Amino acid sequence: MSTIRKLKNTGHLAQAVTATIYNRFPSKGLTIIGVTGTDGKTTTSNLIYHILRVAGKKVAVISTIGAIIDGKSYDTGFHVTTPSPFAIQKYIRLAKKMGCTHIVLEVTSHALDQNRVWGVKFNIGVLTNITHEHLDYHKDYMNYVRTKLRLLKRSDLVIVNSNGQWFSEAQKALPKKKMISYSLHGNNDDDLTMINLPFQIKTNLIGDFNLENIIAATAACIALGIDPLIIDSAVQSFEAPNGRQEVIATSKGPLIMVDFAHTANSFENILPEIRKRTEGRVIHIFGAAGLRDSGKRPEMGKVASFYDDIIILTAEDPRSEKVEDINRQIKDGISNEFLNETEDGQIEGKVVYEIDDRKKAIQFALSIAGSKDSVIITGKGHERSMNYGSGEVAWSDQEVVKECLNYKLEYEI
Numbered sequence: 001m002s003t004i005r006k007l008k009n010t011g012h013l014a015q016a017v018t019a020t021i022y023n024r025f026p027s028k029g030l031t032i033i034g035v036t037g038t039d040g041k042t043t044t045s046n047l048i049y050h051i052l053r054v055a056g057k058k059v060a061v062i063s064t065i066g067a068i069i070d071g072k073s074y075d076t077g078f079h080v081t082t083p084s085p086f087a088i089q090k091y092i093r094l095a096k097k098m099g100c101t102h103i104v105l106e107v108t109s110h111a112l113d114q115n116r117v118w119g120v121k122f123n124i125g126v127l128t129n130i131t132h133e134h135l136d137y138h139k140d141y142m143n144y145v146r147t148k149l150r151l152l153k154r155s156d157l158v159i160v161n162s163n164g165q166w167f168s169e170a171q172k173a174l175p176k177k178k179m180i181s182y183s184l185h186g187n188n189d190d191d192l193t194m195i196n197l198p199f200q201i202k203t204n205l206i207g208d209f210n211l212e213n214i215i216a217a218t219a220a221c222i223a224l225g226i227d228p229l230i231i232d233s234a235v236q237s238f239e240a241p242n243g244r245q246e247v248i249a250t251s252k253g254p255l256i257m258v259d260f261a262h263t264a265n266s267f268e269n270i271l272p273e274i275r276k277r278t279e280g281r282v283i284h285i286f287g288a289a290g291l292r293d294s295g296k297r298p299e300m301g302k303v304a305s306f307y308d309d310i311i312i313l314t315a316e317d318p319r320s321e322k323v324e325d326i327n328r329q330i331k332d333g334i335s336n337e338f339l340n341e342t343e344d345g346q347i348e349g350k351v352v353y354e355i356d357d358r359k360k361a362i363q364f365a366l367s368i369a370g371s372k373d374s375v376i377i378t379g380k381g382h383e384r385s386m387n388y389g390s391g392e393v394a395w396s397d398q399e400v401v402k403e404c405l406n407y408k409l410e411y412e413i
Helices: 003-022 041-054 085-097 109-113 141-155 165-175 208-223 226-235 264-276 293-305 323-331 358-368 397-407
Strands: 033-038 059-063 064-068 072-074 102-106 122-127 157-159 176-180 253-259 282-286 308-311 350-352 375-380 385-387 391-396
Touching: 003 041, 003 085, 033 041, 033 141, 033 391, 041 059, 041 226, 059 085, 059 208, 064 293, 102 397, 109 141, 122 208, 141 157, 141 165, 157 165, 157 208, 165 176, 176 208, 208 226, 253 264, 253 397, 264 282, 264 293, 264 375, 282 293, 282 358, 293 308, 293 323, 308 323, 308 358, 308 385, 323 350, 358 375, 358 397
Parallel strands: 033 102, 033 122, 059 102, 122 157, 157 176, 253 375, 282 308, 282 375, 308 350
Antiparallel strands: 059 064, 064 072, 385 391
């Protein structure tokens, strides 16, 4: 870690200590469940919150999509998962004042490294997975893993997905910690799986990755003493959070979905599910965030080219980077079977387009989509702004799609 970052993190720690003292150690006496991981944090956090609500608990959740305290929503800001130390302690104090007994907190690696959750006592720590992400910040995968494991070290009980390299690292780092492992089909004899759950999973969510999220949430809630029958009922009634597998209904026409997927692993999770449900073509609109982990960009292109028929590369919070430079790195991973352009406007076969303007990219995708096609727009999900380097600009994938559908806008390249 550089000297500058150490100094910055010392400053963050001072803020966290001050915020905790100022708010009178608000997490004391509360049951706090922390959820971390590269993918699945938001869904798992919100599912735990939902189960606890159905069970009659007074509960709050602080996650990527905002804070919800006993049913009331609060905006935590742009591009925020784990808020600042003062915001975290403020929300915990508010939840306590409103009578909440349980808080679910989505925790990022940045928040752990920057000491934002200092002063929060975690009863349960959940680790969903650790895949390629944020290596611009953590420098290498093992540093990223070690940072994620800080949450588990601070938790009384840990719940860990055993389906990856991170599990053995967790076992080595936490030899005396009470640990519940889980996986879809049982990587270890002691895993909690679909087979040995106390109920058969029935859910509105799609994909094996969401079954893993359900198992993780179930493990946490069983540990909290929630009746499995209540958990079963809550899982069945749970709807994906905003911007996760969000289908925008049309009376007739293609399936249109908005999803927050923005890593190769999350593409590997969601795209096969879209492929299975699509009789026609999969048309995929995405980009990659500027001034963030550039190493993942070709990997995203590689996964997308395996499942997609038409790829439309576009802006996704480019910040001060040029969109064309970001998309060129994504294209480095895209299969050679994709054509860069077509003759006479024909779009048969696999094609990749570059349309820097995200609104025009969505307009174009909807204009070429047939009734049997699927259009999936990834990367922004629930977010309500776009960062072009000079600040945040109001943005919503969902609103743009609805506008295009309502006015039947067309775009010609």
